[in-house]
Amino acid sequence: xxxxxxxxxxxxxxxxxxxxxxxxxxxxxxxxxxxxxxxxxxxxxxxxxxxxxxxxxxxxxxxxxxxxxxxxxxxxxxxxxxxxxxxxxxxxxxxxxxxxxxxxxxxxxxxxx
Amino acid sequence: xxxxxxxxxxxxxxxxxxxxxxxxxxxxxxxxxxxxxxxxxxxxxxxxxxxxxxxxxxxxxxxxxxxxxxxxxxxxxxxxxxxxxxxxxxxxxxxxxxxxxxxxxxxxxx
Numbered sequence: 001x002x003x004x005x006x007x008x009x010x011x012x013x014x015x016x017x018x019x020x021x022x023x024x025x026x027x028x029x030x031x032x033x034x035x036x037x038x039x040x041x042x043x044x045x046x047x048x049x050x051x052x053x054x055x056x057x058x059x060x061x062x063x064x065x066x067x068x069x070x071x072x073x074x075x076x077x078x079x080x081x082x083x084x085x086x087x088x089x090x091x092x093x094x095x096x097x098x099x100x101x102x103x104x105x106x107x108x109x110x111x112x113x
Numbered sequence: 114x115x116x117x118x119x120x121x122x123x124x125x126x127x128x129x130x131x132x133x134x135x136x137x138x139x140x141x142x143x144x145x146x147x148x149x150x151x152x153x154x155x156x157x158x159x160x161x162x163x164x165x166x167x168x169x170x171x172x173x174x175x176x177x178x179x180x181x182x183x184x185x186x187x188x189x190x191x192x193x194x195x196x197x198x199x200x201x202x203x204x205x206x207x208x209x210x211x212x213x214x215x216x217x218x219x220x221x222x223x
Contacts, residue, residue, distance in 0.1 A: 004155075033209070043201065043213035056209040090155055092211075100144045100163075102211065104155040 004105035025093030135202030
């Protein structure tokens with residue numbers, strides 16, 4: 001069974017631009033969670049989607065948004081990029097949202113210049 | 114509250130046992146986890162333990178949970194060079210969200 005895939009793997013954007021990241025969960029998994037990893041703040045929860053509905057949201061500004069499609073693929077959007085948004089963005093999938101088995105993708109490395 | 118703490122670095126000789134420690138503050142945690150991250154990679158789930166368990170063993174990995182002291186440890190037996198990585202302790206509350214520690218960088222020396 002294929003693992004969690006994230007595209008693109010690397011991205012360079014300029015301040016003020018917006019960006020969309022994509023995550024395809026493991027086949028059959030219906031929950032997708034997003035995390036931001038930075039050297040200063042570590043791993044922080046962004047949001048979680050299950051069956052196209054956002055069930056939980058972390059403490060991030062409204063510039064960070066997401067959605068999930070009927071095939072469980074998820075996208076994350078960041079608008080009006082700031083330098084501090086440079087990070088590794090990780091998504092994780094689980095079958096039904098039970099976090100005891102969350103499988104992570106390789107991440108998208110976003111650099112904002 | 115959500116606060117997971119780990120020591121930042123651990124150096125161990127190849128073949129020795131590694132013990133990585135973690136403390137957490139929320140006694141309502143449901144599950145506690147250990148993840149491994151190698152350079153340039155995502156997180157790999159190593160093992161997890163339910164909060165009503167004291168110990169879990171999986172091949173070279175042993176997890177010990179002391180709920181009274183809110184202390185979690187991961188022991189890696191016969192540590193190999195391939196075990197060099199960052200190890201994250203994490204806890205979950207409502208099954209939707211993981212709260213991570215800062216990570217322990219384990220360096221295995223020959």
